[in-house]
Amino acid sequence: MVVTLTITLLNNQSGVYSPGQTIQANVQFNTTENSRVKGLFAKFKGESRTSWSTGSGDNRQSHSQTESYFKTEIPLFQVTNADEDFLEFVPGTFNYPVNFVLPETLPSAFEGGTGYVRYLIKAKVKIKGGIIYRVQHPFTVIAMLDLNTMPEARMPTQMQDTKTGCCWCCETGPVTCMMRLDRQGYVPGEGIPIYAEVTNSGTQSIRKTTISLHMTTEFRAHGSTTKRHKTISTISHGAVGPGESDIWSGDQLAVLPTPPSYLYGCTIIDIQYTCQLSADMEGSLMDINFELPIIIGTMPLRPVGGFPQPPPPGQDWTVHTNQPPASVSLTNINMTETVVTQPTHPMDAPPSYEECMTTERVRIMRQNSNSADQEDEFTNFTPSYPYYKQNP
Incomplete structure (x- = not known):
């Protein structure tokens, strides 16, 4: 049978x-x-x-x-x-x-x-x-994780970091990296426009600069925790020689189909996303690595009034710094300039x-x-x- x-x-x-x-x-x-x-x-x-x-x-x-x-x-x-x-x-x-x-x-x-x-x-x-x-x-x-209910999803954010590398006990000069995102909230299918500048004032080349979308999942069990890290998508630029700079002018970092941030409703699993910049410094013992928070939702941001909206007065940027501001002047990217991308997906689609x-x-x-x-x-x-x- x-x-x-x-x-x-x-x-x-x-x-x-x-x-x-x-x-x-x-x-x-x-x-x-x-x-x-x-x-x-x-x-x-x-x-x-x-x-x-x-x-x-x-x-x-x-x-x-x-x-x-x-x-x-x-x-x-x-x-x-x-x-x-x-x-x-x-x-x-x-x-x-x-x-x-x-x-x-x-x-x-x-x-x-x-x-x-x-x-x-x-x-x-x-x-x-x-x-x-x-x-x-x-x-x-x-x-549902509606980005329109989260004010921070519309907020721009940026970070910069400077490191002075060393090669055989000799300082090689400062390398400064700055990355800026015009908002923090995205949905799968969108691209994250990346604005960044890498300024190499050292004597050694930077092999490459990589920006990636990362998912960090925290698992909990009766007071114990463990974390797992996953790279969602990555884009890279090539070498930056001594005395040179490299500008990222809206390169698109893809958001692939992935679960929403936080995993609301579950108390034993939490999901966080970050946009990470990594500069691989040739011959140096120290690379530059930092990250900015990203929120992945299930409903995209809608244009307010049909136009991109700047941050509220007095809240121009959410700024993250790994150290006090460097003396290197990042002249090619205006740190206080507000650039907010218009969501490209039809509102009701x-x-x-x-x-x-x-x-x-x-x-x-x-x-x-x-x-x-x-x-x-x-x-x-x-x-x-x-x-x-x-x-x-």
Whole structure:
């Protein structure tokens, strides 16, 4: 006898939902022979989990924590008459629709190896003889993070740093780097315009300057924490010789499909993004590295009044410095100039949903070993996130 279970989403082929939405699904039960069935059940489950180890040998410690958001089992049919232990099914295919309303407050789905926020629809059928067949179907929940509700998302920010390198105990002269962002809030699909200047007043070349978008994820478990770092996208400029400068005039740093900042609603996983500048100084023991905060949302900034908006009076820039201002004059970029880019995505245009490109796919058990093809037992899953394709 071959028994198969299949779960199909009826009202959303993308498999992406918002908190509070209704999931409409169908559980299909197929049997090739007469079957005596006790019951068929659907379960909706949402949870987060973190898990990692530290140390080795006798000092090895495991850290883990789970946070449950919902777990609801719905009987699709069930034998309740005590005189009827099982219900007889003839060979065939049988469909059972099921609906479930998601809670109003949920964190966005996330898969990060060390931890996850995962949502599943499960189904199981109990056959006479104690045999239970199971199947499960992952789906994505996206919690809204509207950049328009976050004043800091519109705020420009900048940082500069100066280092005097040394080569064989001799100072090589100062190298000064400045990076400026005209705002801090972006959505996947946008490009982050980079404005920067690298001034090399030393005697050694700078091999290259790299600016990258980084995701830092913090995982927590009963007071313990660990962090994982991931590079989302990178752009680079070439060498800067002694006495030379290099100007970045709006180079676009791509924001790929990735989970929103903070992962609101989950207390054991936190996500932060930064834009990092790194200058690789040739022959020096010290490179320049600094970062500026970035917020990745799910809804893009809208133009206010149809025009780009400058910062409020008295709040021209959020300035970050690694040290007191250097004596090097950055004449090619006005430190107080306000340049705010206009969001390029149409205000009312809906996003597409693209599979996450910042984490690896995970193998989630799809069904128990009733399939002749063992690979059918698993699904390679990654969440999908809003993606706003920009105008050409």
